[in-house]
Amino acid sequence: MKVKSVIIACLLFAASAQVKAQSYRDFAHVKQLSKSAPYDNAGHQSFPDFTYQSQLSPQLIGLRQAFNLDSVAGKGSQTDRAIRLLNWFHNQVPHQDTLNIDSLNAMNVISFYRSHKVGQGCYVLSIGMNDIFLAMGFKSRTVICFSDAYPVAHGGHVVNALYIDSLNKWIYIDPQENAYMKDEKGLFLSIEEVRQRIIDGRPIILNSTANYHNIPTKKEDYVYTFLAEHLYRMICPVVSEYNSQTITPGKVFTYVELLPVGSKDPKADRFETSVSKRYSVITYHTNNSNLFWKKP
Template sequence: MTKLFLFLFTIYFFTSCVQFKKVATSFNGNCRQLKKYSNYESNSIGQQSKYIFESSELTMLKQVYELDKLVDKDELVTIINLLEWTHKTIPYSYGFSGDKTKSFSNPRNALTMLKNKDDKNMVFVCRDMATALTEIYLSIGFKARTVTCISRYFNDNDVHVVTEVYCKKLKKWIMVDPSFNAYFIDNNNQILNLCEIRDHFANKLDLKTNSNVNINNLAFNSHKYLKYMSRVCFDFERAIDIEFGIENKSVKRMILNPKGYSKKKYTDSEYLQITNNTDLFWN
């Protein structure tokens, strides 16, 4: 239990306090490492995730912020509308360096963050942004999950947290990043999920972002974003079951770690499952 606590504290701390930490890596070097460690198992045996849409908090979230007004007859348009609304409504604290005079959202959920969005003493890091967007999607009835993207480098504890949402129209999960108003597109203009993004990096396949990547309405260099994501798309972590307020609960979580890589020591426990099964993790 002590090892689990230390691991989860490390993820929480660095998600909260480190943004784009300078680590001596290159885009090509990151891609080579992803290619080197790209061996996984593939079968659907294991616990399937549950997505809980019914709660008074989700109903309140939808009603108070009139999220129905962002719903379009085109499902993908709705997904992008909700991404952009979250990005514009909650200010992302890019580059936060641990100022102790600032406060984090407590409890960490969309209702609390939206209530305090104009408080200059509040900090909203990537985990906050992704948590809020995930809960906003749940309130509309979308399957969605908050996913932590983890670097492979032993001396690099930086992580980035994003949202994946299931699009029935595309019959697949897609990744959206409310911190940067970002998503990834392939040569066929298809929006990608994290599994596909990692594969594109590993195999040096063409990959681009949407044109309006930004931080608080200030344009952000998409090449810098690509390089950063190539560094942190090595391991992934998420809760197994998804519901409102999950960031404030002790729930079982899962880490996807490629075969053959053991420099970061993860330990199975009551609250943490380590797997190299892509079907299980991305179900």
């Protein structure tokens, strides 16, 4: 009887999981994301190689020492150390929709909050997180995510892609929500894998410590509503370094944008090719996700 009960319970659990996966695919933004064309990984678009600042640069050494990041990261695997850094930075500066500060770097982001008690938006938080990872010797990118809304982009979200050598892959990191995700086997997921699993209805496990202002993050809202809307087109700075996004007179910002085949690209953001009085933007576009997520 006990064995029979266990079998019945397992069958019921499997059926429940299947229904839940199906219900997630019924979410409006999941349906919309699922309609997007696939990437063209046979395409040969060319753009500059992504570069990552050495942790030996004076600015990153200063950041590492100022906040004792070696102690924050502690010992253990790359993922153990990275998650401690994520948790620490998430607790240093809360999310707040406000105007960007002038100097977009981790030192200023943290110092500004300590002196003014004003948080920062997801874009600035991602930049700060990126600096911290670079200072600790990781390869990391800021990833700007938008929906397929056209001709005017609708909101957006900014996260980090962190390369883990021991896993031979990029993993998803979100400092705003203290979030990362795994599959049903406990393996860390990349941004690309999160996107595809949303489309396919495969399991996504959100870490239990994910939170927004100490309120636990609900996976249904965060993954299948918010992220499902904004994981359509993604933009990364070509140069990943301290102050890379700080605007200075005459500066040229270079980005690469990943789009599904046949996408229309809204120009209602700062990340499209343009020239202003203060700075210029050059944006390369690709439909090849393999090139975009090239290993560093």
